[in-house]
Amino acid sequence: MTGPLARDLMTPDVVTVPPETPVMAMARLLADRGISAVPVVDGAGKVLGIVTEADLIRRLAGEEDKPASWFGALFADPASQAERFARTHGVTAQDLMTEKVVTVTPDTTAAHVAQMMERQGIRRVVVVENDKLRGIVSRADLLRALVAPPHQDVELSDERVRRAVMEAMKKQPWTDTFYTMVEVKDGIVTFHGFRRSDAIQKALRVLAEGIPGVKDVKDDTQPMPVFIYGGA
Template sequence: MQASDIMTTDVVSVRPDTSVFEAATLLAEQHISGVPVIDDHGNVVGILTEGDLLHRVEMGTGKPQRSWLGEFLHSTRKLAGEYLKEHAVRVADIMTENVVSVAPSADLSEIADVLERHHIKRVPVLENGKLVGIVSRSNLIRALADALRPDPQAAASDEAIRHGVLDALQGRRWAMSTENVVVKDGVVHFWGTVSSEEERKAILVSADHVAGVKGVEDHLGYPVVFAQM
């Protein structure tokens, strides 16, 4: 799946000259946590999020006055930036300008990596520099829910199920040998030894995404250590 498959195309946006108060009202009414900022030519020039609106003098949530030493230890750029976040009345003055974006062809793993790496909740989808959609964490969760929805018609032979499990385990250093995977009447039996609880859980989970699996039986154990006399 790609960004174009799951993105929201009816995107709520604001202009750089939109007032902070109008933008805050929009976020509240639309139940969203951020909006892209679009200029007169349709270009994305920034993004405004709830985080940009947290510290406002109107709510009494502005940064407390620092001591003279605290003021001295911070750059004037940082201090001026904080003042803007607290007092500015135009979106252009408080929005994040360095916008992270993805292309419509970006796959979901790339999008998830972008959201995690940049600690953001949504990412605009741009095509030829123009906004065509937006992908949020909720879009990814919805895609996951659809992917995990069981197919009641799914059926597979024991041999097909076994091959599916072995494919899932292939190349994993923590996987047991192939002869320790047995499938009978749709139930996967895992035998062998593991060195950690994480290994045990990972092995058992390998069968969860294989079509036709009716159950999983855990026969895994830890190596027996004999004390030397």
């Protein structure tokens, strides 16, 4: 048994942007979706690069860059200076993105993915098949694989269902993934934490029931405390 593969660990529903996406639109996207990176793809779905939180922070910090001293400029590499200028003053995803994206196939083992991340000092790899984006594997995904019990086939199936529910929740403006936690055991989805309203919990049940692999949905949430929600 080779252990879990990238296809078992990856987040399949990846948010992507075209190369002409403005910087501020990407910043809002990452903040609204609670994600730390977004692949840049062309019209055919081919991965051109990736923009991370670090790239956006570097872009904002670059607005305050001071010109290098004349002495420092003597020893600076013009190509590196030009690349930094483009990435700290660019206005689109194409300007900011890292083009050298580390990719794996869906059949790459988790162990090999971990080695690649460690060796290259990166936080995520892009899963590509037939030159098309299939998903992303992050360090958090690998951590879940490490702590999974030996009977991984069942556990990974439940984990994939849980992640599918979480991804579906992130796409809805009325959900609250901060105070609502999701657990999946033997195909049964259980919501824990706090709820803002019965209407939201009903919608969450409908959402979860629409995820393939979900056998039942349970709600163990508690009413949102007034000191958190400032309820009426």
